Amino acid sequence: MRNTVRELRTDRGMAQGDLAAALGVSRQTVNSIETGRYLPSLPLAIALARFFGKTVEEVFHVDK
Numbered sequence: 001m002r003n004t005v006r007e008l009r010t011d012r013g014m015a016q017g018d019l020a021a022a023l024g025v026s027r028q029t030v031n032s033i034e035t036g037r038y039l040p041s042l043p044l045a046i047a048l049a050r051f052f053g054k055t056v057e058e059v060f061h062v063d064k
Contacts, residue, residue: 005033005048023047
């Protein structure tokens, strides 16, 4: 599964730590999501999407 978290974060000029603090997770969690090593829970995926004003489907994409 791919995602656009890194692009959305950098477009806002945010560091990983800033996003992590806003979501209540660790910076390492944000890094792992961005690199595809970790698939977030549904509540975290929804929180990420809402934070950026997007739908979950706009942030996370199934590889085909």
